[in-house]
Amino acid sequence: MTPDEHRRADEAATGPMLAADGRPLKASLNRALRRQKLRAMMLIAPLLIFVLVTFIAPIADMLFRSIExxxxxxxxxxxxxxxxxxxxxxxxxxxxxxxxxxxxxxxxxxxxxxxxxxxxxxxxxxxxxxxxxxxxxxxxxxxxxxxxxxxxxxxxxxKDGENWSAMMGSGSWLSAMGDWNGNKDAAQPIFEARGDIASILPE
Known part of the structure; x- marks a missing residue:
């Protein structure tokens, strides 16, 4: 009888070998191997993400822009x-x-x-x-x-900028400009065109 046959005969007589937690030794070993593989993947995951972000993504963007x-x-x-x-x-x-x-x-x-x-x-x-x-x-x-x-x-x-303001600016903007009156401590109001003027100006 070969050694493998002896081992199988012993297992048949006494049952499979058990680990310390009472589970079959083979199942425990497989579980430990899966954990090791998962741990290894988690260790290299940051490197993979770094490579993707630093190298792959810019290259893909460049290739896309070359045809877009x-x-x-x-x-x-x-x-x-x-x-x-x-x-x-x-x-x-x-x-x-x-x-x-x-x-x-x-x-x-x-x-x-x-x-x-x-x-x-x-x-x-x-x-x-x-x-x-x-x-x-x-x-x-x-x-x-x-x-x-x-x-x-x-x-x-x-030639007079105030004439342009009166002609183009909205009432609320002109009022805000009057309140601002060149105050260096306050932000100048953003220009807002009159409704009828805004509708004909290019976007």
């Missing part, structure tokens, strides 16, 4: 709408409506500091665009000065 172009339409909504009507294969530059829309979008994007992020994204497609957007953002205010100068030449009314 929503930033263009989000930053230049009017321009992309107008460009949809332009035939890129015609050999002609876009119509004036596109440049008009681009001025509006760039002005708003510059105020929100979003033009540089868009430039960085487009720079992957065309080298030099990032620098172009930065320079355009710095000079976009100069474009508006062309119209400002013409209005001021027509009438001195347009």
């Amino acid at each position: 172009n929503q930033i263009v339409s989000d930053t230049l909504p009017r321009t992309t709408t107008e460009l949809a009507e332009w035939d890129a294969n015609s050999g002609d530059i876009p119509p004036p409506e596109v440049f008009h829309a681009l001025f509006k979008d760039m002005f708003i994007a510059t105020e929100r500091k979003a033009h540089t992020r868009l430039g960085s994204r487009l720079n992957y497609e065309l080298t030099g665009v990032s620098s172009l957007f930065r320079k355009s953002g710095r000079r976009v205010d100069d474009m508006g000065e062309v119209y400002q100068d013409q209005f001021e030449d027509l009438n001195g009314f347009w």
Whole structure:
């Protein structure tokens, strides 16, 4: 009779070997192994989370951004709408409506500091665009000065900021400005356009 057969015969005669707690030794060993594996997993879990957050997530984000172009339409909504009507294969530059829309979008994007992020994204497609957007953002205010100068030449009314405030500001904002009156210890009230003015201003 082989040793294994002897062991099985002994177990059949005396029953399985028991641990100190009275449970079968084999079951206790399996339970102890499961605990060790679980403990080992808990020990390496922080490292796995660190690797996921530090390496995997940024790589996944970069891969997603490499194929996702929503930033263009989000930053230049009017321009992309107008460009949809332009035939890129015609050999002609876009119509004036596109440049008009681009001025509006760039002005708003510059105020929100979003033009540089868009430039960085487009720079992957065309080298030099990032620098172009930065320079355009710095000079976009100069474009508006062309119209400002013409209005001021027509009438001195347009040179006075208080006239603009009275014409554009809401009653509550004008009242708050009157109470503030340049007090350096208090925050200047945030501009609020009149209802009829706000409805026609670009978003």
